[in-house]
Amino acid sequence: MNFQRIGLAIAFSPTAHAILAEAVKIARQFNASLALVHVGLKSDENQAKIKQMIIGAAGDPVQVSILFRKGNPADEILKFCKEEKIDLLIAGALKKENLIGHYIGTTARNIMRKANCSLLMITTPAVASTSFKNIVVNAEDSAYIQDAIGIACQLGKLHHAQWIHIVRELKLLSLSLSASDQCTEEEYELTKQNLVREEITKVEEMLSRIPHEGLKINIKVVAGKSGFELSKFAERKHADLLIVGAPPRKFSIFGRAFPRDLEYVFADLPCNLLMINLKEVTRG
Amino acid sequence: MGKLSHADVVHLLIQLSIMLLMARMLAEVARKFKQPAVIGEIIAGLLLGPTVLGMINPDWFQTLYPVPSANATILSGFVQVAVVMLLFIAGLEVDLHIVRQQGKQAIFTSLLGLMIPFAIGFIFPYYFPEFFGIADTTQNLIFALFMGTAMAITALPVIVRILMDLNMFKSRMGLLIVASAMIDDVVGWLIFSVVLSMIGKEGNMSIGYTILLAISFVAIMLTLGRGIFNRVLPWVNKKLAWPGGVLSISLALCFLGAAFTEFIGIHAIFGAFIVGIALGDSEHFSERAKEIVHQFINNIFAPLFFVSIGLRVNFITNFDLSLTLIILVIAFAGKIIGAGLGTRLGGFTWRESLGAAFGMNARGAMEIILGIVALENGLINEKVFVSLVIMALVTSMSSGPLMKWMLKK
Numbered sequence: 245m246n247f248q249r250i251g252l253a254i255a256f257s258p259t260a261h262a263i264l265a266e267a268v269k270i271a272r273q274f275n276a277s278l279a280l281v282h283v284g285l286k287s288d289e290n291q292a293k294i295k296q297m298i299i300g301a302a303g304d305p306v307q308v309s310i311l312f313r314k315g316n317p318a319d320e321i322l323k324f325c326k327e328e329k330i331d332l333l334i335a336g337a338l339k340k341e342n343l344i345g346h347y348i349g350t351t352a353r354n355i356m357r358k359a360n361c362s363l364l365m366i367t368t369p370a371v372a373s374t375s376f377k378n379i380v381v382n383a384e385d386s387a388y389i390q391d392a393i394g395i396a397c398q399l400g401k402l403h404h405a406q407w408i409h410i411v412r413e414l415k416l417l418s419l420s421l422s423a424s425d426q427c428t429e430e431e432y433e434l435t436k437q438n439l440v441r442e443e444i445t446k447v448e449e450m451l452s453r454i455p456h457e458g459l460k461i462n463i464k465v466v467a468g469k470s471g472f473e474l475s476k477f478a479e480r481k482h483a484d485l486l487i488v489g490a491p492p493r494k495f496s497i498f499g500r501a502f503p504r505d506l507e508y509v510f511a512d513l514p515c516n517l518l519m520i521n522l523k524e525v526t527r528g
Numbered sequence: 529m530g531k532l533s534h535a536d537v538v539h540l541l542i543q544l545s546i547m548l549l550m551a552r553m554l555a556e557v558a559r560k561f562k563q564p565a566v567i568g569e570i571i572a573g574l575l576l577g578p579t580v581l582g583m584i585n586p587d588w589f590q591t592l593y594p595v596p597s598a599n600a601t602i603l604s605g606f607v608q609v610a611v612v613m614l615l616f617i618a619g620l621e622v623d624l625h626i627v628r629q630q631g632k633q634a635i636f637t638s639l640l641g642l643m644i645p646f647a648i649g650f651i652f653p654y655y656f657p658e659f660f661g662i663a664d665t666t667q668n669l670i671f672a673l674f675m676g677t678a679m680a681i682t683a684l685p686v687i688v689r690i691l692m693d694l695n696m697f698k699s700r701m702g703l704l705i706v707a708s709a710m711i712d713d714v715v716g717w718l719i720f721s722v723v724l725s726m727i728g729k730e731g732n733m734s735i736g737y738t739i740l741l742a743i744s745f746v747a748i749m750l751t752l753g754r755g756i757f758n759r760v761l762p763w764v765n766k767k768l769a770w771p772g773g774v775l776s777i778s779l780a781l782c783f784l785g786a787a788f789t790e791f792i793g794i795h796a797i798f799g800a801f802i803v804g805i806a807l808g809d810s811e812h813f814s815e816r817a818k819e820i821v822h823q824f825i826n827n828i829f830a831p832l833f834f835v836s837i838g839l840r841v842n843f844i845t846n847f848d849l850s851l852t853l854i855i856l857v858i859a860f861a862g863k864i865i866g867a868g869l870g871t872r873l874g875g876f877t878w879r880e881s882l883g884a885a886f887g888m889n890a891r892g893a894m895e896i897i898l899g900i901v902a903l904e905n906g907l908i909n910e911k912v913f914v915s916l917v918i919m920a921l922v923t924s925m926s927s928g929p930l931m932k933w934m935l936k937k
Contacts, residue, residue: 415626415698415703416623416626416688416697416706417815417819418620418621418815418818418819418822419621419623419684419685419688419706420688420692420697421819421822422617422621422685422688422818422819422822422823422826423685423686423688423689423692424689424692426555426558426559426564426565427559442698467815468811468814468815469625469811470625472811473811505625508811
């Protein structure tokens with residue numbers, strides 16, 4: 245898989261330089277072109293500021309285009325992605341939203357919920373450039389599960405990652421066990437082990453189709469609320485990148501009141517987040 | 529607090545011990561035949577109660593389980609608590625996430641699987657109340673509504689066990705069946721609570737008020753209540769002893785919810801069920817905690833409850849063959865047509881749909897709980913109750929083999 249056109253939503257925030265540096269680095273790694281979008285006034289001063297930031301971040305020249313838009317930031321950035329055929333959008337995001345921001349939706353969260361391309365949300369930008377040493381990837385059944393694991397291995401090799409943790413959810417564990425309570429201790433343990441083994445086998449099957457030589461891979465089966473357990477696991481492992489497949493449905497305010505899956509992740513980002521969505525991506 | 533005499537304490541402990549021992553022995557026999565434990569536990573009650581022991585030696589039965597007595601009152605309290613706890617774990621089993629994941633299809637399948645058995649279950653008792661032994665024909669609407677609900681409900685654990693045996697639990701069809709059964713249970717218990725609160729009341733105002741109360745309770749518990757649980761549980765998990773903390777707090781919340789619904793005129797079991805859903809849906813209520821709550825209730829309180837059924841009712845003198853057969857036909861026809869159509873419209877073949885319908889036909893423990901609550905509230909007589917218990921056992925025993933047979937053809 246390859247990202248050929250990378251977009252960067254840029255604002256004049258204290259972390260803008262660092263996010264731009266990250267974007268340039270990733271564009272180089274994928275040999276992609278980089279398009280910047282700023283939602284705000286297209287003044288000489290703003291143009292000069294952005295150019296200055298590019299010079300500061302890029303070092304060597306990269307192919308960068310700059311676009312200015314007016315209107316609602318989230319809507320304009322999403323439109324930009326569509327019109328510019330962006331494969332991967334990079335943006336900065338706060339780790340956690342406040343309560344009002346959670347329900348109304350900040351720009352970053354609205355982009356996460358509605359984007360039609362892959363997304364990299366950076367929570368801890370660094371001008372010196374972050375490397376992804378500890379990657380967690382969600383292996384929950386989705387259209388992009390194979391691609392998510394594939395890109396995890398690809399990035400793992402590029403960044404010489406120490407660990408790639410593949411997290412698979414074990415659905416309805418307590419219900420399965422309560423339905424199996426009429427068995428001996430040995431049978432009960434065996435049922436439990438088989439349930440876990442079944443999920444590990446599924447991940448191993450997927451991995452067998454993906455080149456992952458030289459990578460240290462840990463398959464972790466978690467039981468509980470999907471998304472929530474994934475987020476907690478990433479936090480426990482001090483992950484620097486969490487990779488997930490984009491969900492099939494768009495998120496709504498109902499989802500925020502009754503959080504499910506990725507809403508748990510969005511509510512409190514455990515680390516940088518890469519959400520794979522291949523609707524517009526060129527497979528390489 | 530009142531005090532039992534020394535003899536009463538000894539007697540009560542012996543009663544509980546015999547009930548648990550017999551329940552375990554017969555549950556083990558049921559297990560050998562790959563049947564749910566509830567079947568063995570009901571048979572244990574029949575053996576200890578008026579049906580067998582009372583027939584063979586009435587004096588022994590009276591000595592062992594005398595009615596009325598201080599012990600009988602306490603035992604009845606145990607059973608009441610057991611019913612509340614069983615509904616609590618039934619609520620914990622409802623996974624709103626799976627329901628949402630299955631989306632409209634699950635709602636469609638479950639509604640057909642609920643409406644058709646409900647309609648068939650309603651029509652016959654409504655038009656022929658005398659056949660069902662309803663002397664007071666002014667009560668036939670409530671009775672018919674109850675019978676409709678009794679036909680619509682499903683036994684989730686039995687279905688899960690069958691799906692696991694068939695290695696279909698995590699398949700598209702398996703998850704659809706599980707999600708549909710969960711919706712059936714939520715709607716079924718909601719209707720049943722309204723039906724119970726209608727007993728002895730007249731007029732549309734009070735019925736409308738009860739429905740409003742029940743729906744408001746569900747809405748508040750699943751939003752505000754769930755939010756509070758989400759705040760309290762992380763603290764409980766972090767600061768209190770594990771699993772003692774989460775066990776005590778969750779059961780305390782269950783009893784509080786049950787007390788509240790009983791107080792506002794909806795039955796206690798409804799409160800326990802909804803608190804179970806709200807707690808089980810919290811991301812902070814771990815699967816391990818659920819497993820412990822399940823084990824604790826399923827292996828101590830559930831056997832006491834199911835054995836007590838047999839202690840209370842004579843299954844031979846109250847057995848009515850034609851009534852039982854009619855109830856069995858209504859139960860099979862309603863669920864197989866309803867759930868079969870619902871699954872078929874979900875894009876499965878007729879064979880698969882019928883297989884799923886046989887699976888969803890299992891009524892299990894839930895039907896028995898529904899029946900005993902209705903009996904206690906004077907909604908049904910002992911003959912209807914016995915027929916309902918037999919229907920619950922027959923549907924639970926037959927659903928696995930029938931589903932396997934249909935899907936392996």
